[in-house]
Every structure is written in C-alpha cells, then in structure tokens.
Amino acid sequence: MISTFIKNALITFLVFITPIKGMLLLVSFAVAFDTLFAIYVSVKLKGISSFKSTKLFNIVVKTFFYMSTIVFSFLIDKYIFEGKILDISYLISKIITFLWLYIEIKSIDETSMKLGNRSLWEILKEIINKGKSLKKDINEIKD
DSSP states (O other): OHHHHHHHHHHHHHHHTGGGHHHHHHHHHHHHHHHHHHHHHHHHHHOGGGOOGGGGHHHHHHHHHHHHHHHHHHHHHHHTSTTEETTEETHHHHHHHHHHHHHHHHHHHHHHHHTTOOOHHHHHHHHHHHHHHHHHHHHHHHO
C-alpha cells in the first residue's frame, strides 16, 4: 500500500517537472564534472592522500540546493506567471539555471588555472576577436 503511494507520488512528481528536466540534468552534470575535475586536480597536485571522501557529501548538499531552487523557480513560473514572462517560457527557471551553471563553470575555470592553464574567459575573448577579424576579412573580400 505505502510503496504504491510512494511510487505514484514519485511518478507524479517526475511528470510534473518534465518541462525543466533538461535544466536539472544540465546543472547535475555541471556539478558532477566540477567535482570530478577538482578531485583530479587535487590528486595530481597533492597526491592521493589529499582526497577525502568526507568532502564528497558536499556534492549532495550542493546538488539538492541547486535542484530545489530550480524546482521552486519553476513553481513560481508556472503558477504565478502562468509559464511565460516577456513571452519566454519559464524565464525565472532559466535564469536560475544559468546562474548555477555560471558558478560551476567559474569553479571549473579556477580549478583549471591551478594546473597552470589560461582562463576560459581569455580563450573565449580570443575566439570572439578572431571571429570578428575573420568576418571583417570576409566582408573586405566580398566588397
């Protein structure tokens, strides 16, 4: 009896969050990648003794917090703003997801710089500048 209730409640919840499952998965993968990359860098720089499994519990807390805020923002989007703000579906959920992704990418970038790599933002700026230069060259050839 109880297991049927729990199963039905879980299925109902999963169906309910279907519109934001991509956002939840994206943030989950970002947290997992950040954690695995940080473990790799820690072991590479300080040895295997630097790895403490007790710190891995923080992943659970962080992921639960991130997922809860995304689901809560989804509820606000769905029931207060009826799914659209400025004709964009689930805008608050998307903004919150972007915020968490930015934080995780920044963390990955900082961890990467510990290995002596350049900042991802510097590399991105160079790519944009090269793209602008290429566009300018193409326009000059066209004219």
